[in-house]
Amino acid sequence: MSGQNPSASPRRPWPRRALTLWRRSLQVRVVASTVSLTVLVTCSLTWFLLSNVKEGLLDQRVNRVVAESVAEVEDAVNRLEASPGIGTEVDAQQRAVVDPIRERGAARGFAVALTLPYEEGQPLSYGGIVKTDDLDMRSIPDDLRRAFANDHSTAHEFTDVVSTGSEIAGVPEGPGVVVAQQLKLPADGKTYTLYFVFSLSQQSETLALVTRSVLTAGIFLAFLVGAITFVVARQVVAPVRQTREVAERLASGHLQERLQVRGEDDLARLASSFNHMASNLQRQILQLEELSRMQRRFVSDVSHELRTPLTTVRMAGDMLHDARDDMDPVTARAAELLHTEIERFELLLADLLEISRFDAGAAVLDLDDVDLVQVAHHVVEVTKPLADARNVAVLVEAPDGPGIAEADVRRVQRIVRNLVTNAIDHAEGRDIVIRIGHDASSTALTVRDHGVGLGPGESAMVFNRFWRADPARARTSGGTGLGLSISLEDARLHGGWLQAWGRRGEGAQFRLTLPRHSGQLLRHSPLPLVPVDEDATQ
Known part of the structure; x- marks a missing residue:
């Protein structure tokens, strides 16, 4: 059994790699956009050119064959009128009309067929057919036959020439055009239809050659434009990339990095x-x-x-x-x-x-498993004399079981003590509630008071050094004005959060969130920052 290399990371699917390259590379976007627009314009011009060429070739060929068919019919009518000795039998007159045309068609590249006019329900061979050898009557479209159900002038229709044998004399199989005209025979006085079948193979080959040439030129043009755009975009993007790389190195602390200056542009x-x-x-x-x-x-x-x-x-x-x-x-x-x-x-x-x-970056952690429930009870006991002096009760609400986090117990106790003493200092005689919550990735502790609260914007300023919401308010806990600042630094040192919420006259709530394991990235907190009682009143 073959083993797999565990260090080899799986390759991302190509659509995602292509999308990433499209988002990150200006050069790729410029080249792709230019080539796409070039292909679009080239396709539009190719379609317009080929349509005009095709229309011109077909119109020229149709005008020529229609004129040739009219001349042949006029010649046949003249022969019938000038040669009364041809006979009075229908078959003889049909052959007298068709045979000379068939001989000239073999030399000039067209086939001929003489039939009775179209009648509903009757096959094309109804009344007899005189035609060029090996001409399959499927070459004559039904729509063209129906056009001659009544007296009609000259008409034509495009078709596919089909042979009953190897090939029709002088008319190759493939695309063609059928020109139809009516002719009255003196023998029976009936009006017959002459079908002239001409090949369009030469025009088809010419159009195919033009199409191949135009497409080849279009593809070459797209590649040429792409190459030119790549070179031009590279001249512009390369300095931008160099600037980005130098800017990134500057941002990472390499302040001596500089760009190379070339030229005067x-x-x-x-x-x-x-x-x-x-x-x-x-x-x-x-x-x-x-x-x-x-x-x-x-x-x-x-x-x-x-x-x-x-x-x-x-x-x-x-x-x-x-x-x-x-x-x-x-x-x-x-x-x-x-x-x-x-x-x-x-x-x-x-x-x-x-x-x-x-500030010197010399603070280190002495990590151990810390139970925030025990820390909360210990802080409540330590601050009890201060709470009693202010006539404030500090309550602890904790779930069943410990709230464990890998942390420095001394620093965590200092954070909680600073939060509780700050709450006692601003509780104004109302109870303080400490709540602990935890989940699979984090443990949190909140301290809620119902005192003076915080005004708009003060929840971010409260962690500033020596900041006081009311400078005239006396400190009753003997604080230095640095407690919350130190607590914030302690929380950040653990990779945790220390956040504040407050509303003037409705109290404040501070939330400490620590990862369950050191180095783990915090994504959420198991306790809300806005108190539950505030949510219920809104």
Whole structure:
């Protein structure tokens, strides 16, 4: 049994490959469109030319054979009138009319037949036929016979010449034309019909030659136009492709990439302008990177440098705070405020250090299986004193079983704690609900409050550093203004989502969505961002 190579990827079907090539290649579209239009125009001109040639050839041939047939009939009538000694028998007069025409037809390339006029229900041989040898009477169309049911002038009809033997003398089988005229015989006084059968094989061969020549020229013209269009399109598309490739490399971080400038035409000027733009972008990006690097270094250095004096201040503050009972009320209150602000400053310093690690790309994950249900209960216990002080109840609604996600438990706890403390700070005494949901690919947690809410556009701004919806509103939880920003960075570090919804006066809801397995791409969340109670009221 033959094995298959597992590394070989299956080839896509050719219609899909062709469609992809059509969408992505400007050169293919230009060449295909030009060739298609060329073929369309060539076919239209070919049809017009061949129609005119065919019509001209047939009209010329029909006019000639009609004139020849009229001359033959006039000659036969003259012979009958000038030679009364031919006889009074019908057969003799029929042969006297047909035989000279038949002899001339063998030399000049036509056949002849003499029959009685058409009568309904009667065969063509009714009344006898005098004709050229081997002429099959099927060569005479029925429509032409019916035209001579009554007295009629000259008429003609196209047909296929058929022979009863090897071939008709002087008339090859194939396309032809039949010219019919009436003739009255003195022997019986009846009107007979003379059919002259002429071949159109020469005209057919001429038309076939013209058709082959025109089609060959049209095909050659289509290929020539396609080749010319390919060369011209390549001259235009090649610099565009080069520009696209250089732009992609620039976007991927290779800022030193430039286009080669050749000549002084419009494309060369475009390349020069592109290079000038790339140089300016590189300079601006390098300046911004340098400023960002200096900013990150400044924040990191300041944060580290502040830790030592902050430790000294913290020790002095703790001593004053412990000795506040021996102080007068004003001094004791000052010691308490100093202790509180030192704690808040320590939190701010820790958050700044964490932000600097995110900015430097030095943040890493310590992955483990984390149960978001347990994390929610743990955060509720930790924040219970703050919730009790604000007279807020924090409830947890979780499905049966754990909500497992592969994550860093410390960072997930920090996200949930920041969300809960932020909700407590804005709940205005109303209950807060934490919900957990999960499916096969993701696990989600939402924190819903019914407090002040968010105005239009503030759901995106709420994760900005130091942003506050109401600057005049006091912080009751001792926050630094960086909690939600750090939470957003923690969620992104996991490959997850942290989103917010809010409505002024109706509260807000924050949703954390994490993939069940690290590195897995998130496509949806098992919990809605808009609260269920809001959906029910709309």
